[in-house]
Amino acid sequence: MEFGWSADEKAHRQRIRDLLAETLPEDWEARSTHGPGSDFQTDFAMRFCPMLAERGLLVPNWPSAHGGEDAPVWQQFILGEEMWAAGEPRGAQYMNVNWIGPALMKFGSPDQMNRYLPPIREGRAVWCQGFSEPSAGSDLAALRTQAVPVEGGYSxxxxxxxxxxxxxxxxxxxLARVPAGGGGPVGKAAIVILLVDMASPGIQVKQIPALIGEGDIHELFFDDVFVPAANRLGAEGQAWDIISYALQNERTGIARYEFSRRMLDRAVERLKAEGRWYDPIVRDRAARALMLCEAARMLVYRVVDAKAHEQPADAYPSVARWAVVQADNGVNDFLLEFLPEGLIGTDPVQVAxxxxxxxxxxxxxxxxIQLNAIARRWLALPGEPKPGEQRR
Ligand SMILES: Cc1cc2nc3c(=O)[nH]c(=O)nc-3n(C[C@H](O)[C@H](O)[C@H](O)COP(=O)(O)OP(=O)(O)OC[C@H]3O[C@@H](n4cnc5c(N)ncnc54)[C@H](O)[C@@H]3O)c2cc1C
Structure with missing residues (x-):
């Protein structure tokens, strides 16, 4: 693995930084406390992403056949790092470009690619991920939403x-399940992926008040919603392979350690300004939090490197995801220990x-759940999921 950045990669990173400096409003950081799904952030993303697309900075690593620039995977990754360091101004688009678009390119029909890829690569689409259910989160294969075959599609x-x-x-x-019966598939083999138009009759969306900000998370209700067969992604029985592919991309597509690092740098600046930076305990704890951020970065790079070389990533995506969460928590612990006053209203950015x-x-x-995957794959510990009990 090569740890250094090439001159091209450095120039690419600088170009993105310049663009962010020029484009993000002055009060961006303060307003980012609204939450990633808020109207403020979504409206901004819907202006910002088409501009990125016009400059070839939304999907540089997509194949040119799908409107990308055949750029190396690292270019997309550098883009992701810079976006997360800036609080992810792409909003929902990070999800579209990292895993929904790639899943469509790999498993979609020509018609699906023609229909769904252009709005994604132009930064105009908002997608949502309908996986989790009240009784199916980690145990995703337990999902119960039904897709009953009807003439021309599913209800x-x-x-x-x-x-x-x-x-x-x-x-x-x-994700939905074709009901068992008549000797058809059961368990995860009965799951289908449907690309559902959210304007279809029978869909109800209800916002859930959330810790992470307004407008982000929701309940979705489907009541006899017709979805044409042409909107099924992949063949019946293929869904779990597609989901596994998508989840691998999702797990490491979020460079949150950059955001944690930014929060740490911000805290250090504040401690310096308050004359507290020369306390060896403060410095020791800051160094530990920084180590967690850098460890997360290196482990994520390991996965991107495997992807760049078209090698299997093994259990590394799970290790990387765990490390990213540790980095977030490490910085949080540091902030709690040395700047607790920020959490009682003096610093809304810290609260967010x-x-x-x-x-x-x-x-x-x-x-x-990632620890379970690591234990099974690397430590050969027992606990292989039973058929139909696949974990997320
Ligand atoms: C901010 C946010 C945004 C989200 N966005 C989406 C979205 O867009 N689309 C979507 O589909 N979902 C979304 N989710 C849901 C998320 O994917 C689930 O919350 C997650 O998969 C966990 O499922 P659960 O909440 O049902 O918890 P559970 O699966 O019930 O788990 C509860 C706890 O038990 C532990 N646990 C469960 N099983 C095991 C096990 N086998 N071994 C060890 N520990 C275990 C878990 O680690 C967890 O700590 C979002 C969640 C959050 C917080």
């Missing part, structure tokens, strides 16, 4: 929960980081 009935961005989404990447760091260990799959 979907069920409920989803914790769905980010659903209030503004055009489409939902939905604190709240989102708690959620970060749960969103995109609970961190503890």
């Amino acid at each position: 979907v009935t069920g409920a989803k929960v914790w769905t980010s961005y659903a209030g503004r989404a055009d489409n939902c990447f939905l 980081h604190h709240q989102r760091a708690i959620a970060a260990g749960i969103a995109s799959g609970a961190a503890e």
Whole structure:
């Protein structure tokens, strides 16, 4: 693995930094406390992402056949790091460009690619991820939303929960189950992925008041919603492979350690300004938090490197995800220990980081589940999921 950045990569990073400096409003940091799904952030992302797309900075590593620039995976990754360091101004687009678009390119029909990829690569689409249900979070394969085959497609009935961005989404990447019967598939083989138009009759979206900010997470209710067969992604029985592919991309597509690092730097600046930086205990704790951020960075790089070389990433995506959560928590602990006053209202940015760091260990799959995956794959500990009991 090469740890240094090439001149091209450095120039790419600088170009993004310059663009962010020029584009983000002066009060961006203060207003980012609104939450990633808020109208403020979504409205901003819907202006910002088309501008990125016009400059070839939304999907540089996508193949040119799909409107990208065939750039190396690292270019997309540098972009992600800089975006997260700036509080992720792409909003819901980070999800579209990291895993929904790639899943469509790998498993979609020509018609699906023609329909869904252009709005994603132009930064105009909002998607939501309809995976979790009240009784199916970590144990995703236990999902119960039904997709009953009807003439020309499926009738979907069920409920989803914790769905980010659903209030503004055009489409939902939905997991549902074809009911058992007549010798058909059961367990995870009965799961289908449906690309659902959120304007379809029978869908109800209800916002859930959330720790991480207004407008972010929702309940979704489906009542006899018709979804054409042409909107099923992949063949029946193929869904779990697609989900596994998508989740691997999702786990390491979020460079949150950059955001944690920014919060740490910010705290150090403040401690310096208050004359507290020369306390050896403060410096020792800051160094420990920094080590967690850098360890997370290196472990994520290990996964990106495997991807760049088209090698299997093994259990590294789980290790990297765990490390990213540790970095978030390490910085949070540091802030709690040395700047606790920020949490009682004097620093809304710190409060927002604190709240989102708690959620970060749960969103995109609970961190503890990654430990199970590591134990099984590397330590050969017992606990292989039984058929139909696959974990998220
Ligand atoms: C901010 C946020 C945004 C989200 N956005 C979305 C979204 O857009 N779409 C979507 O589908 N979902 C979304 N989620 C849901 C998220 O994916 C789930 O919350 C997550 O997968 C955990 O599922 P659960 O909440 O049902 O908890 P559970 O699975 O019930 O887990 C509860 C606790 O038990 C532990 N646990 C469970 N099983 C095991 C086990 N086998 N071994 C060890 N520990 C275990 C977990 O680690 C966790 O600490 C979001 C969540 C958050 C917080």
